[in-house]
Amino acid sequence: MSSSSILVTDAPGGTPPATTPEPARFAVHAWTPGLRGLAVVTQLAALGALLHFTAQLWMEISEGTQRMQPVPIAIGLVLRVVLPLAFVSALRRSRRATVGVDTHQWTLTLRGGARMEIPFEAVAAVRPWRLPLPGPGLALRMRSGRAFSHALEVEDALPLLNALGQHGALGAAQSHTLVRYAQARHALWRRRWYHLLVKFVFFPLVPTAILFYSYQVISFGGALGEYRMYGLDAYLRSFGRYYAPISLCLLLFACFWRVVAEGASLLAAWLLPAWARGVRRAAEWFCWLVYYVGTLGLIGARFMM
Numbered sequence: 001m002s003s004s005s006i007l008v009t010d011a012p013g014g015t016p017p018a019t020t021p022e023p024a025r026f027a028v029h030a031w032t033p034g035l036r037g038l039a040v041v042t043q044l045a046a047l048g049a050l051l052h053f054t055a056q057l058w059m060e061i062s063e064g065t066q067r068m069q070p071v072p073i074a075i076g077l078v079l080r081v082v083l084p085l086a087f088v089s090a091l092r093r094s095r096r097a098t099v100g101v102d103t104h105q106w107t108l109t110l111r112g113g114a115r116m117e118i119p120f121e122a123v124a125a126v127r128p129w130r131l132p133l134p135g136p137g138l139a140l141r142m143r144s145g146r147a148f149s150h151a152l153e154v155e156d157a158l159p160l161l162n163a164l165g166q167h168g169a170l171g172a173a174q175s176h177t178l179v180r181y182a183q184a185r186h187a188l189w190r191r192r193w194y195h196l197l198v199k200f201v202f203f204p205l206v207p208t209a210i211l212f213y214s215y216q217v218i219s220f221g222g223a224l225g226e227y228r229m230y231g232l233d234a235y236l237r238s239f240g241r242y243y244a245p246i247s248l249c250l251l252l253f254a255c256f257w258r259v260v261a262e263g264a265s266l267l268a269a270w271l272l273p274a275w276a277r278g279v280r281r282a283a284e285w286f287c288w289l290v291y292y293v294g295t296l297g298l299i300g301a302r303f304m305m
Helices: 033-062 068-093 159-166 179-188 193-202 205-220 225-230 232-271 271-303
Strands: 024-031 096-101 105-109 115-119 123-128 139-140 151-153
Touching: 024 033, 024 105, 024 115, 024 139, 024 159, 033 115, 033 232, 068 096, 068 232, 096 159, 179 232, 193 232, 205 225, 205 232, 205 271, 225 232, 232 271
Parallel strands: none
Antiparallel strands: 024 096, 024 151, 096 105, 105 115, 123 139, 139 151
């Protein structure tokens, strides 16, 4: 017998036993107002630091200067971006929860095992967060006039809203701009660790190798000229002096275009809801092209000048 049903009785006359379907379950992150506020402030501070470093990079490119030094920039990125985002990630893991929706109520089960049962008639409205940080989410307004004690972060809220919509009015939540934006983002933006490794660690080796090779040929007469003259340590140090600024510049370059892509996707979800997924797909392809192809194109243009 399947574990997703409950046996009631053996009915006379061979009537099949009645079954009760298992509640639909959805993975969420349940935030209290204080912890969510802390996560939002931390994320905004990290985003501000990224924009600050990116603005400095664009100023140097436009002015043709090289005042930015790799070591201070790397330290600044770690302290002002990486560590804050790691803190938010740890907070998100601690807020993992599940929402179960059955025929009479929905149940929020927190990571520690605490359960909160909410009758459908006790909920007046479900509203998307006005600010989708630390991710897209939903707030519950109870019939008492108060907000529910936990707000629910969920990357794609539409399946949960559809399940809840069968048991009560949700207002305009299912067609809300941020719900459409989050749905397209969840479907088309993949954020795996190995994608980041390839993008920000391995790919910068390609432009680094091109520029480092030209430096070796011009300065030392061959690809291994500095190695033959001064040894492996000097050779690797020179390579590092190319790799560090290039990888940092590519990171800031990608962050700038990510902000542009997210802005375009959000605008499309608001103004052109039927095109939200298409605009998101085009934005993702544009980010891919401008990062990988555009970077190599800029290097090629530099050699042609």
